[in-house]
Amino acid sequence: MASSPTTDGLTESVAKRKGSPCQQDDDCQDDKRIRSGADLPEDIFWYIHSLMPLRDAARASCIGVKELELVFLDSTDVDLSYIDSWLHKAVTRGIEELTLILPINSNAEYSFPCSLLSDGNGNSIQYLHLSRCAIRPTADLGCLRTLTTLHLYSVRITGFELEYLLSNSPALEWLIMMDCKEIVQLKIPSLLKRLHTLFVSRCQTLKVVESYAPNIATFHFRGHVHAVRMLGLLQVKDLEMSCSDHSSILCYALTNLLSIVPNVEKLRISSQTQIVSTQTVPGKYLRLKHLHISLNRSPNFDYLSLVSFLDASPSLETFILHIWDIYIPLGHMGHPWTLGESEQLRQMPGHRHDSLKKFEVVGSCYAKSLVELTCHILETTSSLDRIKLDTCGYVGLCASGSGRCYPHYTEQIMEACNSVLAIRTYIMGKVPPTVKFELVEPCSRCPVQ
Numbered sequence: 001m002a003s004s005p006t007t008d009g010l011t012e013s014v015a016k017r018k019g020s021p022c023q024q025d026d027d028c029q030d031d032k033r034i035r036s037g038a039d040l041p042e043d044i045f046w047y048i049h050s051l052m053p054l055r056d057a058a059r060a061s062c063i064g065v066k067e068l069e070l071v072f073l074d075s076t077d078v079d080l081s082y083i084d085s086w087l088h089k090a091v092t093r094g095i096e097e098l099t100l101i102l103p104i105n106s107n108a109e110y111s112f113p114c115s116l117l118s119d120g121n122g123n124s125i126q127y128l129h130l131s132r133c134a135i136r137p138t139a140d141l142g143c144l145r146t147l148t149t150l151h152l153y154s155v156r157i158t159g160f161e162l163e164y165l166l167s168n169s170p171a172l173e174w175l176i177m178m179d180c181k182e183i184v185q186l187k188i189p190s191l192l193k194r195l196h197t198l199f200v201s202r203c204q205t206l207k208v209v210e211s212y213a214p215n216i217a218t219f220h221f222r223g224h225v226h227a228v229r230m231l232g233l234l235q236v237k238d239l240e241m242s243c244s245d246h247s248s249i250l251c252y253a254l255t256n257l258l259s260i261v262p263n264v265e266k267l268r269i270s271s272q273t274q275i276v277s278t279q280t281v282p283g284k285y286l287r288l289k290h291l292h293i294s295l296n297r298s299p300n301f302d303y304l305s306l307v308s309f310l311d312a313s314p315s316l317e318t319f320i321l322h323i324w325d326i327y328i329p330l331g332h333m334g335h336p337w338t339l340g341e342s343e344q345l346r347q348m349p350g351h352r353h354d355s356l357k358k359f360e361v362v363g364s365c366y367a368k369s370l371v372e373l374t375c376h377i378l379e380t381t382s383s384l385d386r387i388k389l390d391t392c393g394y395v396g397l398c399a400s401g402s403g404r405c406y407p408h409y410t411e412q413i414m415e416a417c418n419s420v421l422a423i424r425t426y427i428m429g430k431v432p433p434t435v436k437f438e439l440v441e442p443c444s445r446c447p448v449q
Helices: 009-013 042-051 054-063 080-090 159-167 249-254 256-260 303-311 368-380 407-426
Strands: 033-036 067-071 097-101 127-131 149-153 174-178 185-188 197-201 208-211 218-223 229-231 238-243 266-271 290-296 318-324 358-362 386-390 436-440
Touching: 067 080, 149 159, 159 185, 238 249, 249 256, 249 266, 249 303, 290 303, 303 318, 303 368, 358 368, 368 386, 368 407
Parallel strands: 033 067, 067 097, 097 127, 127 149, 149 174, 174 197, 185 208, 197 218, 208 229, 218 238, 238 266, 266 290, 290 318, 318 358, 358 386, 386 436
Antiparallel strands: none
16 A cells, blocks of 8 residues: 655644544545555455445445545556546545545646536545646636535646646645645635645745735745745744745845835745844834744854844744754765864843743754854843753764664764864853753764764
């Protein structure tokens, strides 16, 4: 049995909504699932029915299919005519969840028959996941009055066609779009009053995101942020943005983004390029309480410049900084300063961050400016109650509990050890006794040359 692919980090928070008032009667609403990744002739279905208890077989035959998953992720030779046959037999009144995932090499040549959802067949569907196919909604598309989750991955559909599909889905709550290359303008109609979560990832030709839905609270975007105009997101409270090109999302977050999502409370940004100015920003995130910044490690980046985010967020309570080593080749880690240069540590007097309670750094980064940032926060934050410095990070340096550590991370482990030395030399002595301090360092088994 094939399983659904994990296409992106964005999908981890998307759960299928199972269960409805109609499913509370166990005698008449038992679920029957069909999952197939190969050719399954009709006589096999009847054989499966013959093996079922009489009561269950009767229910399956009378009630029909409630959840259908056709997953061909690893298949190389799929007869598309069988897909049409299965869909026409299984998609009937009463179906609640439909998943169709075609092979990677299918090139979205198969066109999902929207007529299946007409004549009342779409009245009960709650979850629709289409992957690597085309969908061309026309006037024969019925009203998907119960659809709450729509997930489109590598689907050929234009912005106009998607708008028509959304206009026929008044109960929609989750909209997930990934790698849909034909969409230039994403327009979300105002009738989607229940829509609260919007995921848009790697839609390469997208130029405009225009929302009239009044209650979108969560918006995750991955793509070319500077090339996309975003409108109608004033109510967003949880925002995640990842920049897929080499432009800096840090400067964008301190300028353009302020006017797009002024009411955001939780902000997570990820960038491959680290450029940020310490100049005064044009406004403030007055409601921002949780800030999470992920950066690829660069020996030339000035981490102290991130104070600009603290200045722009007077209500900030949690600041987490992730520094990734995965793009730094071995032999090029770099050591931008030498221990003992304490008199050269920069300070930024006049700044106060008295709402901040938690500060965390994840990643083995031996950088003078990161030490300066940490010292700055310790010296200017009276509300701080916890600080965590994890020098091992997500790279998995230590094989905890296995009795050994990974030898191929020797250079990263050496970098982590240097970070620990810098922390003990310049930071630990400045931690107030009221602050809970946690230092995660390589264990005694880690190989250091």
